[in-house]
Amino acid sequence: MTGIKKRLEALGHGVFYLFLLVGGQGGAYLLLFPVVLVYVSTSRAIHRRLGSYIRHRFPGAGGVTRFFHVFRLLLSFARVLVDRGWLGLKKGARLTGDFDNSELLLAELRRGRGLVLLTAHVGNWQTALAHIDLLGIRVNSLMHYAEDEVAKHFFDLKDGGPSFNIIRNDGFMGGMVEATAALSRGEVVTIMADRYAGGPGVEVDFLGEKARFPAAAYGLAGATGAPVAVLLAAKTGRRNYCLHVWDLIEVKRERGGGYGQFAPAAARFARAVEAYLREYPWQWYNFFDFWNPAVDRGRAGKGVRKYGKA
Amino acid sequence: MEKLKAELKEMIIRDLKLQGVEPADINDDDPLFEEGLGLDSLDAVELVVLIQKHFDVQIEDMDEGREAFA
Numbered sequence: 001m002t003g004i005k006k007r008l009e010a011l012g013h014g015v016f017y018l019f020l021l022v023g024g025q026g027g028a029y030l031l032l033f034p035v036v037l038v039y040v041s042t043s044r045a046i047h048r049r050l051g052s053y054i055r056h057r058f059p060g061a062g063g064v065t066r067f068f069h070v071f072r073l074l075l076s077f078a079r080v081l082v083d084r085g086w087l088g089l090k091k092g093a094r095l096t097g098d099f100d101n102s103e104l105l106l107a108e109l110r111r112g113r114g115l116v117l118l119t120a121h122v123g124n125w126q127t128a129l130a131h132i133d134l135l136g137i138r139v140n141s142l143m144h145y146a147e148d149e150v151a152k153h154f155f156d157l158k159d160g161g162p163s164f165n166i167i168r169n170d171g172f173m174g175g176m177v178e179a180t181a182a183l184s185r186g187e188v189v190t191i192m193a194d195r196y197a198g199g200p201g202v203e204v205d206f207l208g209e210k211a212r213f214p215a216a217a218y219g220l221a222g223a224t225g226a227p228v229a230v231l232l233a234a235k236t237g238r239r240n241y242c243l244h245v246w247d248l249i250e251v252k253r254e255r256g257g258g259y260g261q262f263a264p265a266a267a268r269f270a271r272a273v274e275a276y277l278r279e280y281p282w283q284w285y286n287f288f289d290f291w292n293p294a295v296d297r298g299r300a301g302k303g304v305r306k307y308g309k310a
Numbered sequence: 311m312e313k314l315k316a317e318l319k320e321m322i323i324r325d326l327k328l329q330g331v332e333p334a335d336i337n338d339d340d341p342l343f344e345e346g347l348g349l350d351s352l353d354a355v356e357l358v359v360l361i362q363k364h365f366d367v368q369i370e371d372m373d374e375g376r377e378a379f380a
Binding site: 173174176177178179180181184199200216219220223224255256257258259 | 325326327328343350351352354355356358359362368369370371
């Protein structure tokens with residue numbers, strides 16, 4: 001990010017935080033409506049960025065309907081950003097959460113195999129992650145952690161910092177060694193499993209077309225014997241969110257079989273996200289062509305192998 | 311020590327299913343990843359699990375991992 005762009009972004013955030021302090025969450029929501037409407041009416045870029053998802057999720061929608069969907073989606077995302085700022089800035093501010101089938105996760109954790117918790121860039125996922133300590137066991141998040149981002153993670157703003165341990169995925173072997181150790185201790189490792197950004201990946205059907213999903217999480221689960229749970233958060237009201245386990249997956253793996261063997265597990269994850277999007281179609285926050293991302297696939301899913309593998 | 315090294319090489323070949331390679335083909339100072347044996351991050355996870363299972367040694371973090379797998 002260039003220096004000027006970074007400073008402008010910081011200024012924008014500052015102005016918005018000031019407005020939040022004065023007008024509160026409700027006031028900021030009111031402001032969002034005209035701001036988002038003007039933005040959606042004047043920016044071609046946002047229609048390009050969201051067009052791919054809208055076409056896949058709402059096939060056959062005409063021009064006016066597509067405009068409406070882009071507006072709803074962007075408004076929904078903007079409200080999540082407002083919530084994040086409001087929670088960080090306003091003392092005593094809180095969202096009320098429902099974790100309607102948490103017993104599934106607790107039952108798995110009692111088996112002592114650890115748990116790989118897959119989530120995605122949908123709903124108010126950061127807020128939900130910040131409240132994951134209710135599982136009563138150490139939670140580790142394998143993630144890209146940009147300390148210099150102006151838009152701080154919600155958990156940075158929370159009193160006392162994040163309630164979980166961060167395993168940086170830019171470390172040795174993408175943090176997989178630490179994640180393996182955490183699962184061996186029976187802990188939880190959360191991973192964002194929707195956004196492919198290079199590295200091991202598999203192609204599966206998603207909303208009617210093949211899309212590439214990251215595969216490292218399934219390798220981790222397969223090698224350690226930990227179960228995989230798909231946990232997605234949805235914003236269900238102005239001050240409410242809902243956490244729901246959409247699927248529990250036992251990953252089958254043959255040692256030495258490579259990442260391709262995890263396509264069935266990734267397909268289950270994709271089905272779970274599709275089910276979520278049927279219920280919450282405007283809470284999808286991957287603002288790029290998900291089916292044709294601009295990433296280097298050259299070495300995806302392949303090791304540079306001197307001897308080859310069975 | 312030599313026996314342990316031989317055991318480790320056999321374990322890597324057998325459990326990671328490396329094809330067309332014998333323990334004698336692997337030099338003691340061959341790197342495991344990238345330009346060496348060409349193992350990937352999935353192999354790293356499997357190695358951590360195997361070493362814990364066979365030798366009761368837990369590799370906890372990336373610093374230990376880098377040293378152990380160099």
